[in-house]
Amino acid sequence: MSIQSHLAELERKHQTLETELADAIAHPSTDDLTIAELKRRKLQVKDEIERLRHDAPASVH
Numbered sequence: 001m002s003i004q005s006h007l008a009e010l011e012r013k014h015q016t017l018e019t020e021l022a023d024a025i026a027h028p029s030t031d032d033l034t035i036a037e038l039k040r041r042k043l044q045v046k047d048e049i050e051r052l053r054h055d056a057p058a059s060v061h
Contacts, residue, residue: 003052010048021039
C-alpha cells in the first residue's frame with residue numbers, strides 16, 4: 001500500500017470516527033466511556049496521519 005493510499009484510508013477512518021462521535025454526543029443515552037473511547041480512537045488516527053505526513057513529506061505531495 002502506498003503512503004498516499006494509506007493516508008487516504010486513515011482520513012476516511014478519521015471522518016467516520018468524527019461522525020460516530022457527533023452521533024454519540026447527540027444522543028443523551030450514550031455514556032461518557034463510549035464518547036471517551038471514540039475520542040481516543042479519533043486522536044490515534046489523527047496522530048498516525050500526522051506521523052506519516054511528517055515522515056514522508058516528499059511521497060505525499
